[in-house]
Amino acid sequence: MTNTETWALSATEALSKFRSKDLSPVEYLTSQIGRITSEDERINAVTEVVEEAVTSAREAEGFYAHASNDELTEAAAARPLLGLPVIAKEKHAIAGRTLTQGLIHERDTVAGADGAIIARIRAAGGFVHARATSPELSCATVTHSPMWGVTRKPWNPELSPGGSSGGSGAALAAGFAPLATASDIAGSTRLPAAFTGTVGFKAPYGRIPGVQPLAADWYRGDGPMARTVADTALLARVMVGVDPSDHATITSPGFLDGFDATSAEVVEGLKGKRIALCLRLGDFPVGEDIIANTRAVASALEAAGAIVEEVELPWTAERIFETAFTHFGNILAPAMRAATRGHEDTLADYTLQIMADAEAVASRHTFYEGLAAEAQIQAELATAMERFDVLLAPTSAVAGLEADASYLDGITIDSNGVGREEVGAGNGAGGDGGGVRLEHYWQSHMTMPFNICNRVPIVNVPSGMADCGIPTGLQIIAHPFDDRTAFDVAAAVEQLVPWTGIAPG
Secondary structure: OOOOOOOHOOOHHHHHHOOOOOOOOHHHHHHHHHHHHHHHHHHOOOOEEEOOOHHHHHHHHHHHHOHHHHHHHHHHOOOOOOHHHHEEEEEOOOOEEEEOOOOOOOOOOOOOOOOOHHHHHHHHEEEEEEOOOEHHHHHHOOOOOOOOEEOOEOOOOOOOOOOOOOHHHHHHHHHOEEEEEEEEEOOHHHHHHHHHOOEEOOOOOOOOOOOHHHHHHHOOEEEEEEEHHHHHHHHHHHHHHOOOOOOOOOOOOOOOOOOOOOEEEEEEEOOOOEEEEEEOOOOOOOOHHHHHHHHHHHHHHHHOOOOEEEEOOOOOHHHHHHHHHHHHHHHHHHHHHOOOOOOHHHHOHHHHHHHHHHHHHHHHOHHHHHHHHHHHHHHHHHHHOOOOEEEEEOOEOOEEEEEOOOOOOOEEEEOOOOEEOOOOOOOOOOOOOOOEEEEHHHHOOOOOOHHHHOOEEEEEEEEOOOOOOOOOEEEEEEOOOOHHHHHHHHHHHHOOOOOOOOOOO
């Protein structure tokens, strides 16, 4: 396989070819559908192909075939996604299509209207051509369910693409789409991006509209994923802004205006930029290969003129877990109970487990105590970042997770950095079991602190390859609502430490 295949074109590359008439949207869509047909049996990232996408592609093809230069310029501004297929996480409602969130008892539920971000994609000229898997109620960092089966990482089918936007990440890495929708309440965009070698954007709370009533949960947010920083920014621009259905949304005038991920200016702009590097976020048990990859990225930025300084944060994985699960026990668990009451016998084991775990933690701490703990963590991050423009940190302490595991009794990190379900379990990917044991598998992920501090924007980018041959990820964290700086540094990393967003095979 080479990345010259039509289906491997990025969104920005495809748009350029549409406008030059070297490629039609119908040809591009056909190549994406063909790729799904040939590859999804081994990956299982797609819940359904949306047939009416062909009509949208034909309409875009007709426009490009006859458009004048002025019309093309106008379309680039008014309909920046014109002709582009997008894979949507199944939780993002599409009018007239089922909306199950992976729950068997919701298999006949049909959405009455498009979700806000789907409506914005359509208004921008894009269209959904396929829908992506997720765990039940997007509540796990692996992607499998009784509804859809096991979704696998294109890089290594024995491992998970992460979750909960694992179907989106796997689809991007397999070449099923150039763009995907995602969501993030504890890392559900960033972890799949890290595990699949793609790019994910966790927007500050309020930047992108969500669905009520849980849109009021300040840990939560929808967002874009793609294989490049430019494509991620392209979709982010479409998603942001006030929506009357979500009173938490904020105005975003000029969002990423003038941003060019391929410009030499993003690397030139590193000169004098102050970058904090935090390798463990306190005491997270980060693999040595992940640390080496993170340091290599920081060194590349430093060589380009940035001022990089290593910092420490007074966090522990246990404190982060207790704080976040106090929050989840008061908000997420009651919502999940309401959505599943009477159908407990059909639920995945991890769904039952996360409700019980969150309720147990919340029984130990009042809601107010949770807020106080959040405020302390937020203040500690603000102090650590006070002298810096951005903070760099690994996305996950483990390089990968088993595709079909539920991690009900904790996680063992083996010598290859893969999180295993069983203590001393054998390693089909080449490891020997043993290693660090954690009480809860969420303690192996380094994303939840920044949902607690959910006004900070984060762009996840690949940082290299783990020793076991799969991608690792890096979080680029900027100050609250300073999205442009996070994207600028992400683009510089992409230029200095280039990667392929397409998995081999």
